[in-house]
Amino acid sequence: MLGDRWSLLIIRDMMxxxxxxxxxxxxxxxxxxxxxxxxxxxxxIAYRIITTEPDPSDGRKLTYRLTAKGIDLAPVLTEMVLWAAAHEDTGNQALVEQMREDKEKFMAGVRQRWVSSPSLGRSPRSVAIPTPSF
Amino acid sequence: MLGDRWSLLIIRDMMxxxxxxxxxxxxxxxxxxxxxxxxxxxxxIAYRIITTEPDPSDGRKLTYRLTAKGIDLAPVLTEMVLWAAAHEDTGNQALVEQMREDKEKFMAGVRQRWVSSPSLGRSPRSVAIPTPSF
DNA sequence: ATATATCACTTGCGAAATGCAAGTAAAATG
DNA sequence: CATTTTACTTGCATTTCGCAAGTGATATAT
Incomplete structure (x- = not known):
């Protein structure tokens, strides 16, 4: 189900x-x-981890969005990023630190950014961009 | 690195x-x-997630063992099992409950069972056998 | 109004990864 | 000493993957 090279990376890029x-x-x-x-x-989409809907402002675009089930993968992704940071590469060090110091806060941020997805503005503060290769 | 169907399942079966x-x-x-x-x-083995050594009591057998790096995947596996239990299949309900109620305790158990691997007896109490298919 | 660009894909095809069955070498067992 | 067991390897058919080149619908520029 998530046992391929790309699915979790897609979800990571969303989160x-x-x-x-x-x-x-x-x-x-x-x-x-x-x-x-x-x-x-x-x-x-078939697994109900993400959904899609048309962008009202541009008929060509589709917006993909995490479902509740998808958002629930945040702890998995968090642990993966922390593991990769500890043992492999050095992605965005600042974000990794934030994640390590307060996992709950980080995951709350992810949830907040995705439930009833507020148009497009990344609500509270946008999270920075690490790219660990777990 | 762990982006294939089997690697994480192998580690899960070890843990x-x-x-x-x-x-x-x-x-x-x-x-x-x-x-x-x-x-x-x-x-x-090449990634230093597991190691192998001959079984002194039987020259045909090899014993595979998690390294510290491998043991550090316990939180990832824990979150995956909990996610799968919440959204997909019903593996070993008892273990899932134990994991949910006290992740730290569960992960401490994993570590204890694998560091300086005590011969073969599963040290404290052997953990039961769930088989979620994340 | 028409041409061009953008977006979210699909199609075709060679290359790589996977799954299956059968085989092998070394050590243990009967 | 023949048979089993263990940890693999080999060969081959099937599946999946990656790349490049479309395609059709909508949007933007002239």
Missing amino acids: LRGARTYKEFLQCYEGIATNILADRLRKL | LRGARTYKEFLQCYEGIATNILADRLRKL
Whole structure:
């Protein structure tokens, strides 16, 4: 279900980078192939981890959004990022520190940014952009 | 690095089922192919997540063991199991309850069971066997 | 109004990863 | 000394992946 190379990275990019459109996912630097991205988004929708809806301000765009089930993956992603930071690469050190110091606060931020998704402005303060490669 | 279908399942089987030998991994019911298992164990060793050493009591057997880096994946696995339990399947309900009620205690148990690995007896009390399919 | 650009994909195809069954070598057991 | 057990390897068919080049609908520029 999440046992492939890309699904969790897509969710991570949503949680940590605030990616919401197809194009943004493609640009998130790891370089997922466009056909694979379309396939994974379809499957994540089927699993009810994300949803999609048209952007009212631009008929071409679709906005992808985490469901409650998807938001519940925040603790998993948090632990993965912390593990990767401790043992592998050095992503965004500031965010990693914030996550380590107060996991709950970080996850609350993720939830707040995604439930009843407030238009597009990243509500409280946008979270910075680390890119650990777990 | 852990972005394939099997690596995390192997680690889960080590943490939750106490699997330590090639044969035990093969039997852990998901049905990994033998060549893939050999490949994944090799890679996990290369990544220093597990180690292997000969079993002194039986020259045919090898014992696989989590390194400190591998043990540090306990929080990730814990959150994954809890997520899967909440949203997908019903594995071992008792263990899931234990994990939810006291994550720290559960993870301490994992660490205790794997550091300086006490021969073979699962030290304190062996943890039961859930099999969530995240 | 028409041409161009953007967006979210799809299609085709070669390459790589996976799954399955059968085989092998070394050590243990009967 | 023959058979089992253990930890693999090998060969091959099938599936998945990655890349490049479309496609169709909508938006923007001239």
